[in-house]
Amino acid sequence: MTATLEAVGLHRSYRVPGTRPWRRATRVALDGVDLALPAGRSLALVGESGSGKSTLLRMLLALEVPDDGSVRFRGEPVTPAAPGRLRHEVGVVVQDAGGSLDPRCPVRESLREPLECLDGWAGVDHDARVVELMTAVGLDPETGDRRPGQFSGGQRQRLALARALIANPSVLVVDEPFSAVDPATRARLVALLRTLVERSAIQVLLVTHDLGVADRLCDDVVVLAHGRVAESGSIGEVFARPRSAAARDLLGAVGRLPEVRA
Numbered sequence: 001m002t003a004t005l006e007a008v009g010l011h012r013s014y015r016v017p018g019t020r021p022w023r024r025a026t027r028v029a030l031d032g033v034d035l036a037l038p039a040g041r042s043l044a045l046v047g048e049s050g051s052g053k054s055t056l057l058r059m060l061l062a063l064e065v066p067d068d069g070s071v072r073f074r075g076e077p078v079t080p081a082a083p084g085r086l087r088h089e090v091g092v093v094v095q096d097a098g099g100s101l102d103p104r105c106p107v108r109e110s111l112r113e114p115l116e117c118l119d120g121w122a123g124v125d126h127d128a129r130v131v132e133l134m135t136a137v138g139l140d141p142e143t144g145d146r147r148p149g150q151f152s153g154g155q156r157q158r159l160a161l162a163r164a165l166i167a168n169p170s171v172l173v174v175d176e177p178f179s180a181v182d183p184a185t186r187a188r189l190v191a192l193l194r195t196l197v198e199r200s201a202i203q204v205l206l207v208t209h210d211l212g213v214a215d216r217l218c219d220d221v222v223v224l225a226h227g228r229v230a231e232s233g234s235i236g237e238v239f240a241r242p243r244s245a246a247a248r249d250l251l252g253a254v255g256r257l258p259e260v261r262a
């Protein structure tokens with residue numbers, strides 16, 4: 001069966017800033033990465049800082065062109081110039097959730113924006129959809145007139161989630177979405193995301209340092225180390241019996257094996 005999202009042989013290097021042009025020093029961020037998000041599954045992308053997770057995400061979202069290799073969405077090649085269905089079907093929550101919301105606009109307008117840009121939403125009541133999504137993420141729709149600065153960090157994460165979900169994506173990409181919130185808020189957001197995902201059958205591609213969150217939300221895991229896939233498989237398998245040093249290091253760093261679902 002065709003994977004929903006697939007990367008084959010991705011390579012990406014960057015010039016190291018400050019080096020003299022004739023020395024041409026480069027840093028390899030991705031070195032031959034293959035990855036697949038099979039239909040109906042959710043995937044966590046983990047790895048130590050600098051392992052290449054964000055770079056890989058930029059390629060997968062067709063925001064940047066790899067030096068080599070390709071990305072396919074539902075079997076079709078995607079590039080920044082021709083992202084095809086990817087832009088319509090993939091919702092994204094970035095690390096800095098507040099950043100996806102215009103600080104000058106009432107949040108209702110930021111939430112409505114994807115509906116105004118994407119096909120298929122012209123005949124739909126956008127305000128009603130905003131009310132629906134604000135309610136779904138546990139925010140009072142009456143607060144839609146407020147600016148992002150009038151919400152707490154956790155509430156802004158909820159708003160970013162609502163914005164990512166508003167155009168009914170089939171895939172939700174979330175990049176360290178819970179790093180800036182306290183543990184109690186994080187637990188509530190994870191529970192909320194899990195409920196939303198189960199209810200709407202969305203596939204999640206999660207980038208995280210938090211293996212507990214990965215375990216709660218995803219079926220499979222890819223462990224990146226030094227721009228390569230060190231290990232991949234079902235979360236239950238990899239967390240219970242890590243084969244690579246990178247996976248063992250990550251699991252060791254959290255002090256104990258995260259709770260693994262039966």
Ligand SMILES: Nc1ncnc2c1ncn2[C@@H]1O[C@H](COP(=O)(O)OP(=O)(O)OP(=O)(O)O)[C@@H](O)[C@H]1O
Binds near residue numbers: 015028047048056
């Ligand atoms: N635009 C860029 N220019 C130069 N080097 C870059 C660029 N983007 C990434 N890199 C380098 O590529 C490597 C991988 O970086 P990347 O941000 O993908 O790692 P990461 O796993 O997402 O890290 P973190 O968990 O800290 O966010 C790093 O060595 C980084 O310095």
